[in-house]
Amino acid sequence: MGVQLAGAAGLYGGAILGILGWWFGRRMAAKQGGLDELYEHIWQKARSISWFFTLAAIYIFFSLLIFGVELNTAMVLGVILLVHFASWGFTGVILSINMNMSEPLKPSRVKFGISVVAISLIIFTITSIITGNWFFLIASIPPNMIGLISALTPEKSTED
Structure with missing residues (x-):
């Protein structure tokens, strides 16, 4: 209780x-x-992109079910909700930073950082589900931080 x-x-x-x-x-x-047009555009775009991450999470969970992994409904819904809100927030922050910088972030660095975060979360979430030990998700924090730092840090110019 x-x-x-x-x-x-x-x-x-x-x-x-x-x-x-x-x-x-x-x-x-x-x-x-x-709260201007740029703000509205950024967060509308972030919501749109977050649905792609949510769709990917749903497909991953369906794939796990197909392979016979038993899943708890509350856990699945919680992870899907977390994926949706986290991807919405991260995407909004990346777009906000990119739109308000004098020199935009390099798309290759942003894609690399997001890929590191996504792959890390997928691997450690699947490992946690299969083993039933949620402490594996704590191990995903360092690669996620590396991915975020890589995505959000502008490339330093070598010009003096």
């Missing part, structure tokens, strides 16, 4: 905190004139 109460508190508390963060963020952005 205690686990269910903690799960409910985390589920609804996380949703409430997420909505409050979104609301306060939009309120602060509106005060600073940040």
